[in-house]
Amino acid sequence: MGNLIKVLTRDIDHNAAHFFLDFENAQPTESEKEIYNQVNVVLKDAEGILEDLQSYRGAGHEIREAIQHPADEKLQ
Numbered sequence: 001m002g003n004l005i006k007v008l009t010r011d012i013d014h015n016a017a018h019f020f021l022d023f024e025n026a027q028p029t030e031s032e033k034e035i036y037n038q039v040n041v042v043l044k045d046a047e048g049i050l051e052d053l054q055s056y057r058g059a060g061h062e063i064r065e066a067i068q069h070p071a072d073e074k075l076q
Helices: 002-009 033-055 060-068
Strands: none
Touching: none
16 A cells, blocks of 8 residues: 555656556455454445445335325324
8 A cells, every 4th residue: 555655646757666556356464454354344234235225216105195194103
């Protein structure tokens, strides 16, 4: 990560260094393991939340029915 920051903060025209960052196969070091595990749990939860949000169809019909029938406990 430090190499990426170094390259981005230098003058790109005068930076002849070539490097490759392999994000897909990157593995956390021992010192990064605890944070990696915490972030991984959050990201897995986020996937489910995102799926729920994407499949949300709205509740417009249900809201209209509840407003039109205020005495109906089932609709409320």
